[in-house]
Amino acid sequence: DAGITQSPRHKVTETGTPVTLRCHQTENHRYMYWYRQDPGHGLRLIHYSYGVKDTDKGEVSDGYSVSRSKTEDFLLTLESATSSQTSVYFCAISDFGRGENRSGNTIYFGEGSWLTVV
Amino acid sequence: SQQGEEDPQALSIQEGENATMNCSYKTSINNLQWYRQNSGRGLVHLILIRSNEREKHSGRLRVTLDTSKKSSSLLITASRAADTASYFCATRSNDYKLSFGAGTTVTVRA
Numbered sequence: 001d002a003g004i005t006q007s008p009r010h011k012v013t014e015t016g017t018p019v020t021l022r023c024h025q026t027e028n029h030r031y032m033y034w035y036r037q038d039p040g041h042g043l044r045l046i047h048y049s050y051g052v053k054d055t056d057k058g059e060v061s062d063g064y065s066v067s068r069s070k071t072e073d074f075l076l077t078l079e080s081a082t083s084s085q086t087s088v089y090f091c092a093i094s095d096f097g098r099g100e101n102r103s104g105n106t107i108y109f110g111e112g113s114w115l116t117v118v
Numbered sequence: 119s120q121q122g123e124e125d126p127q128a129l130s131i132q133e134g135e136n137a138t139m140n141c142s143y144k145t146s147i148n149n150l151q152w153y154r155q156n157s158g159r160g161l162v163h164l165i166l167i168r169s170n171e172r173e174k175h176s177g178r179l180r181v182t183l184d185t186s187k188k189s190s191s192l193l194i195t196a197s198r199a200a201d202t203a204s205y206f207c208a209t210r211s212n213d214y215k216l217s218f219g220a221g222t223t224v225t226v227r228a
Contacts, residue, residue: 031214042206042220043161050214058215090160096214106151107208107216109160 003027004110006091012116019078021113023091025071032074033058033092033107034066036085043090049074081117089113122150122207122219130225137194139222141207142187148210150183152192155204155221164205165192197226 003026013019023032031050035043035058045058047066055066063085065077078085091110122143131137141150149168153161167174167183167190174181180193194201204223208216 033215035218040220043218045215045217048215092161094214106163106166107161108163111160112158 004091004093004108006089006110006113008113009111010114012118013081015082015117016080019081019115019117021076021089021091021115023074023076023110025074025091025093027093027095027108028071029093029095029108030071031094031096032068033094034064034074034076035090035092036060036087037090037112038087046076046089078115081115083117085115086117087115089115122209122217124205124207124219124222126222127220128223128225130227131197132227133197133199135197137197137201137224137226139192139205139224141190141192141219143190143207143209143217144188145211147185150181150190151208151210151216152179152181152190153206153208153218155206157203161206194224197224199226199228202226 005024007022033048034046037043044060046064049055049068067075090112092107094107122141125140151166152164154164155161165176165179165181167181178195183190202225204221206218206221208218210216
């Protein structure tokens with residue numbers, strides 16, 4: 001398994017509170033991603049990072065912010081949690097661009113963080 | 119919006135049978151990948167096919183890609199109970215992101 005650790009793995013929080021999910025990798029991969037997974041929607045990209053302090057929005061970024069101060073850590077913050085943010089959150093890493101064939105690299109996923117907003 | 123969409127949404131087969139699922143996508147791609155997700159776990163990469171390839175094999179997996187129809191299929195031959203999982207296609211265009219479909223849930227009955 002790729003060295004990806006998500007924390008916390010399970011959390012219940014109240015509406016309106018801030019929540020931070022952490023993703024830690026030991027692979028020294030350049031790219032890191034946060035996805036959310038909901039029934040009927042598959043995985044949707046929230047934010048991603050292409051280097052330290054370099055981040056960009058995905059397709060469902062409203063209500064979320066991210067930070068990457070070190071290669072190994074990518075934090076996802078729900079600024080003021082809402083019930084619609086109840087979901088499973090997956091961190092992923094990749095190393096696109098390294099090696100002989102840029103187009104051949106894949107994404108490795110963490111085990112997920114189950115967040116319930118009540 | 120999602121790039122890939124899998125069909126069918128769910129599939130139930132007998133052990134030993136083949137399972138086929140399809141993926142359609144909307145825009146041009148660099149490559150297409152298939153992932154598996156066991157219940158309560160993260161996604162695991164299965165196979166990648168590049169836009170200039172038409173077919174690829176890996177063990178009991180066979181993937182085809184038709185870029186003219188913007189579609190791909192994943193065939194799992196001689197299915198086993200351990201193949202019970204959700205399967206997702208993901209497409210990569212000329213950037214560093216993968217776009218996933220909603221997945222096909224496969225149940226293999228003993």
